[in-house]
Amino acid sequence: QVQLVESGGxxxxxxxxxxxxxxxxxxxxxVPRFNTMAWYRWGSGPQRELVAGIVGGGRANYADSVKGRFxxxxxxxxNTVYLQMNSLxxxxxxxxxxxxxxxxxAVGDARTYPHWGQGTQVTVSS
Numbered sequence: 001q002v003q004l005v006e007s008g009g010x011x012x013x014x015x016x017x018x019x020x021x022x023x024x025x026x027x028x029x030x031v032p033r034f035n036t037m038a039w040y041r042w043g044s045g046p047q048r049e050l051v052a053g054i055v056g057g058g059r060a061n062y063a064d065s066v067k068g069r070f071x072x073x074x075x076x077x078x079n080t081v082y083l084q085m086n087s088l089x090x091x092x093x094x095x096x097x098x099x100x101x102x103x104x105x106a107v108g109d110a111r112t113y114p115h116w117g118q119g120t121q122v123t124v125s126s
Contacts, residue, residue, distance in 0.1 A: 001027045002115050004098045009120030016124070017086045022098030022117055024079040034100040034115075037074055037081040038107055041122075043094030051096070052083060053107035061107060065091075088124045095119040 008020040020039065024031045038053035052072035054060040060072050071084040081098060099113035106112045 004117035006117040006120040009122045011123040020083040022081045031079045037100045039083045040097045041094035050108040090124045093124050
């Protein structure tokens, strides 16, 4: 049983920064090699949206709304993915979810991720 545990959410004023972390662990055995890891968020819209995704080699892609402000990174040795969020805006307010899969591709298709974290709340407000 693989678990993804997010941390680092909270409340911040517009223009502030937060860093989210997501650590993968397994109750028994080893953590599988997650070739694709991603951050999604569910705010006021009807469905969760991709924020950023990263593959094992480090290549990343981002939603247009966060380009230049957010940075996704990963530490393969620690089975951890991070999301550094700078210049936060009120519209970034959402529950942020970590997702992982062993396959490649379809980074933006939430249906392809079998592993999800429980979510962490990010609130940007003055």
